[in-house]
Amino acid sequence: MAVHEIVLVGEAYERGFTHGRKFARLIHEAVREYCKFDASLNERVGAFRQNMTAYLADIFPELLEELRGIGDGAGIEFNDILSLNFFPGPTNLPIYCTNIVLADTSDGPIHGKTSDIGSDYKYYLLQRTSPAEGGEEFLSVGWVGTIWSEVGINSAGLAMGQSSAPVMPGQDGTGIPALVMPRPVLQHCKSTEEAVEFMVRFQMAGKGINVALLDQTGHGVVVEKAFDRQAVREADEGAVFCSNHFVEDGMQGTIPLKIEGIEENSIGRYELLTQVLGNRERVALKGWDYMAELLRIHATEERPGICQHVPPYLTSWYAYIQLPKKREMWICDGPPCQGDFVNYTL
Template identity: 30%
Template structure:
């Protein structure tokens, strides 16, 4: 589904809720179904109280999120608290239950690596459990800012997109049994990084980097951020951000940290062999096309398949809980454009939009 929404955050929420109610309702159902599957000790009362305390903090630091959720609730027929659950990502909802869900691949090529000197950020969104329903948004705000956004419908805190300044972001999860979530800090922090402020406010990749450094959080992830002149890979933990720049114009990230300083948090091959398979394959393909990369090259990387038992970049439904690719996208800051599909990238580009 592709939608154009405009106005205030509340007004955009009303438009999103009216148009995508069925998708959002299914995502709420899938997210709620995860709760009984979390580690022992789940207490619904404590979960609700934690979410409400976090809501009070969000109301102070980023009220736009709650305003949009109220708008969605009004027109979708969904309960506001269910939307909070989908967005505040409390420990039970994300850091444990979702820990192995976001198995995605990111590739950045710029400058000397590309045929035209432009910058490209390519990404798959791979999920092994819900929520899985997506929507493509064109957002326009009253202050003149805008962005193109791929969103898990109703989950506003994890947008993938590009804004009117040409700042684009991508993400992939990073989990191992050694990642510890400190819930004592959870009342006044994001439970995973919130990418909304980056796409809403950042005028450059450097500003995006500072926003993420300053953001309180209790869990991390891998993130890429680019503009027309710069590109960074951010390895985010609960208390630090490790930054890497492209090597000869290329960056690849999957679901493990690359920085030696974070090696103790990286999954082992027995915990997640697929992240190492996809990292090696994406690096191989990007290096093989060095100096000649364009949008089509990046899409070919996202569409790549390898024989089992190695894990492909473009993943199809197979064994239970093994994960599959639900979306693919390529952003270009110079063109203020995104090419995207909902489903497997090997099926081809479904949308092309320019901001």
Template identity: 25%
Template sequence: MSFLSYRTPPKVADKSALELERKTISESSFYIGNNWLRKNRFGVWEARLSGKPFEIGAKYGILAKELIQQQEIVFVNDFSKAVPNKLKQFFLKHLIGLFNRKLDKHIPIEYLLEIYGGSFANSREFNSIAPAYLRVLNYHAAHDIGHALNDYQLVGCTSFSVKGSKTKDGQIISGRNFDFYSGDEFAKTKVISFFEPEQGHKFASLSWPGFSGVVSGMNVEGLTVTMNAAKSTLPRSSKTPISLLGRELLQYASNIEEAIALANKRDVFVSETIMVNSAKDNATVLIEKAPKQSDSFLPQQDVVVCANHFQSDRFASSDLNVENIEQSDSIYRFNKMKQLLNESEEVSSLRAADILRDRNGTNGEELGNGNPRAINQLIAHHSIIFQPGKLKMWISTEPWQIGEYLCYDLNKVFNLQEVPTNDIDEASYLIPADPFIKTKEYHDFITFRNLKFKINDFIYGFSKSAIDEHEEITFVNSNPNYYEAYMILGMYFKKLKQYEKAKVYFHQSLDRIVSSKEEEEKIKALIKKCK
């Protein structure tokens, strides 16, 4: 990767943190002083990290070295599969290097130091791409670059906030699905990290190993941050990665006014909505950031919904936003979420989980499992529920948001005086797994998913393994209401130049509920190519 224009890593006077020794309690529990990393009974890693910026990064790297190295292997492999052509890989790497050559100028020095400290854990295996520090720095902008190149195809999230008449005590309950999908292996290892930085507020963040940014989190002031991608123009140069802006808000804001002021100080790569809930204000704001402008939407209602389009005065009627609403599935999920919340007399954490797990369309229409129109698309990296007034947060466990939701009380976790040897989540607040996981429909979906991967590998040239007639029938029968099952088989037979059979499947796809107008036009274009 071309990083000739990059500056060297930040200067660090004291690197003694790199010499700290990790102590082992078990094969899944480690500590350095009062900092620790442990795997809980549901397979989620829990970490507590404190100190100066470089020290936090170094400790995280030492504690989670194996996890960080494995996550990078997965990330690089996913990139190689997404861009299999070596020449295109070479071009894209150099393009990203050129694009991000001034990335460090848009990131606060404390986060550069933390990233640098953590980068010592990364393997030398990928030094041919770039030195570890520069690789990890770029990984923190990968969400933004991927969003720009794919128009948030990988990150179609839905979130909500309710209060007042919609909750038992009038205080906020908020939930979100982080529908970011970059492969099963990438989502396999999750870490809930409890940060105690030298400056600013303590906070908890749910993401993946070695990540300093925030996509979902809450601080001890009862301020929460989640983000939803919006349609964006292609950026011309690097700015502040949105996840590091999210980190800054959690670390330094205690109310909505402070969050807006901090967000307005930063320019970003791409368009994004940051949902901020504040226990102090008992209010929710949607901070809408675009590469050249920003605005804030502060609804006065008890119900606030966010999908993947803008709602503020500045952006709501813009050509790009109107096109997004017309072409994508965002407005459908937005309306479905509103319907679910309006039908709920009172939203508890349990009801919030039910809403985030909903797989049907508006008025209960059958979408098929996995449809991007659904609140639960069965792809979520994670799902999360906040009760900021009580400093409680629930995080999903595998698979997606179908498993149990674990509850953490931030006051209790940050008050731990010793390295924990018992569970640190609040067992009495655990939300049970979705009953869907025990049904035939769920197991049929797993069958569908496995066959989908096999067929797509054939379509896109990753495999020469074709499917037989039995697999063809099984694929459709395992998810009969989902348009994509028929679209994929249409693409499969088009690849085999069996055009008449391909057209039959494409038309059957259009007979079902297609996720968006954009997707519908894609299917119609494929039919025209079947000649």
């Protein structure tokens, strides 16, 4: 098991074609596995796909051009590539993660994250992207065949990581899909403040997200976002974190995530970090090593852990540590308790 890697340069379609051609076999496999919906979902997925596509065409047409390139490079119909990129919206793909922001440590601002997932670990792809149409160069992790950004850092020193969150009712698919939303943030924003102001301009479709943002100045927040609502939690005493539920009052009234026990697991992880990060002296004293310690905390009989080993959907197959000042992303292939972190630098 290892995260796949690719370097993407040039215009959007060119980048997509390179991506699709290199990973054609895996993309075909992912489409077969995740884009064959039962009759009860076909109409809903089709409607969501149509409305998401129309929304993106108005605001980020270059993203659709990149998807068209992926499809052509892989030899896959455009609608199937759209379904692969958009299906987490109407179907609630189980990607359940923890994000931690430490705004001021001995190693500077640090962001840490786990990917608590299932067998889809085999599709994870690290993209180093230099967009010819403008914006920042960035490192970003998503799936092969997609423009997803689950975690990433850009050349301006802005780091980002997202966690799945509950669904806001009353949607028809008009908006940006959850895993796509952070991608234009990495390309077009230089700071946490810019990213928050950028995100509030756009509506989301499907499930919600918690997005941890941290820039090189140490400004760290968690953005809670779903459908037409957005709330922001600032770092408190230098730390802010999220799991898979919303905390802010304005983000309540959602439809719970589908996996049995995920809400209790999410609340347990959040309460654990609330307790552990109360000791600011220890947080400030340690930097990278302390973040690695946090990501390796295991469950006890009383509570869940940050490093999870709960099949089929709650295993921490990957972990990440990002240093905005150094433009570094460190990736651990495998649960962070078992593997070493490998450095990637912009």
